[in-house]
Amino acid sequence: MKIRYRYWACQLGGWSFFTYLWHNIRAGEGFAWRLDVFGDKDFYSAFLIGIFSTHLLYLYLRKQQVERYRLGAVFLKVWGAVSLTALLIQLLITGLTIIEEGGWSSFFSSIYKSMDENQFHGVAANIVLGGIFLAMWCIWHLVVWGWVIVYFSLLQGRFRRIELENANRLKQAELDNLKTKLNPHFLFNALSSIRSLIAENPERAQQAVGELAEVLRSAMLSEHQQLIPFGKELEVVQHYLAIEKIRFEERLRVHYTIDPQIHQQTMPPMLLQTLVENAIKHGISKLSAGGDISISAALEDRMLVLRVENTGQVAETVTQTGFGIQGTIKRLTLLYGNKANFTIHNTARQTVCATVKFPAA
Incomplete structure (x- = not known):
């Protein structure tokens, strides 16, 4: 008509x-x-x-x-x-x-x-x-x-x-598909951490379940959103790290360098959390002495820059086939095209640095 x-x-x-x-x-x-x-x-x-x-x-x-x-x-x-x-x-x-x-x-x-x-x-x-x-x-x-x-x-x-x-509908469908895969991927890692605590320390395992509930609540709230405020994403990361902190105790040390002005900047949900998951899974969990995770976020030349650096070294096979990394790259491409950038590399300080850059809102 x-x-x-x-x-x-x-x-x-x-x-x-x-x-x-x-x-x-x-x-x-x-x-x-x-x-x-x-x-x-x-x-x-x-x-x-x-x-x-x-x-x-x-x-x-x-x-x-x-x-x-x-x-x-x-x-x-x-x-x-x-x-x-x-x-x-x-x-x-x-x-x-x-x-x-x-x-x-x-x-x-x-x-x-x-x-x-x-x-x-x-x-x-x-x-x-x-x-x-x-x-x-x-x-x-x-x-x-x-x-x-x-x-x-x-x-x-x-x-x-x-x-x-039609292209936008296809892109939306691909993003939704990635999100449905990311959430179970995260849940599996969190439950694995809690399972290891049940026999060792039931009280702490119970505390970890509470933290997991908070993470899932935040994830459900952002399920139908392609972009959320950075402050919301940071809350999810902090709850997740609280679960891992119970498991690793003193073997996990977390450092934050966050520009307070970026809390309302929008970003894809589960993006920072996926980088932190990779740091735990492929870095800290493989070291008997544990290590450090440094999370930084700031605005640089109208770009929101997120960096997650952890103790350890990452294998090339992980960067090429790891679902978290490949999913992050695909999501950034669908949302921002060639305006976004993702890199992950080993540094001379025996650490791994993952960096994500995308246009600030």
């Missing part, structure tokens, strides 16, 4: 404007903005002929489905339809003129009289009349081509919007 409304709005508006301009051009007087054309019945007849003829062309284009192709690819196919439409307009206008003049005899008499007045002596009247008809047909031919160009331009814009909407 909305598309049909736009079509008729363009038809009525476009032909009204063109017919008004056409009837403001008078022989010997040039162009001028006149209002008396609205009292001329020829104005309305030309307006209706234009709409009728181009609507027939529109129905043909719809039936042939040529609107799905670029204009250059269907030029020859459309050419014939445009030529016939222009011929139809010229024939209808000529027919109305003949009727207004009172028939063929009166029409030709007025033409011949006009030709004499304009000193067409010595030239065959039929040739001159044919030349005038051909010239007008060429003019209408150009007018109809202009209509076709506008029609295709509007349709191509519509198809681009549809393609963009």
Whole structure:
């Protein structure tokens, strides 16, 4: 319904404007903005002929489905339809003129009289009349081509919007799919940590379950959001680290360097938490003496920069096949394109540094 409304709005508006301009051009007087054309019945007849003829062309284009192709690819196919439409307009206008003049005899008499007045002596009247008809047909031919160009331009814009909407739906589906995988991935790691505590320290295991409940509550609140405030994400990370702190005790030391101005900056949920999970799983948990995790967040050149550095060294296979890392890269690409950046590398200090950069809101 909305598309049909736009079509008729363009038809009525476009032909009204063109017919008004056409009837403001008078022989010997040039162009001028006149209002008396609205009292001329020829104005309305030309307006209706234009709409009728181009609507027939529109129905043909719809039936042939040529609107799905670029204009250059269907030029020859459309050419014939445009030529016939222009011929139809010229024939209808000529027919109305003949009727207004009172028939063929009166029409030709007025033409011949006009030709004499304009000193067409010595030239065959039929040739001159044919030349005038051909010239007008060429003019209408150009007018109809202009209509076709506008029609295709509007349709191509519509198809681009549809393609963009479809791409956005696909991107949304991929992001939702990644989130459904990230949440169980996180839950598995947290439950593994709690399981190891049950036999050793049931009281601390109970405390860890409470922390896990807080993490899950935050995760559920952000389930239908693609972006959340950094402060909310930091709360989830702190609850998760509280669970791991119960398991690792003094073997896990956490340091924060957070710019207080960025708490309301938006970011993908579970992003920072995934980096911290990787630091625990592939770093701290593999070291008998444990280690340190340093989490920093700040604004740098209009980019939100998150860094998670942990004691240990990361294997190349982890960076290439680890779900958390690959999922992080894919989410950043879907949300920010090439404006986001993710790196993870071993440093000379026997630590691993994971850095995420993406545009600040």
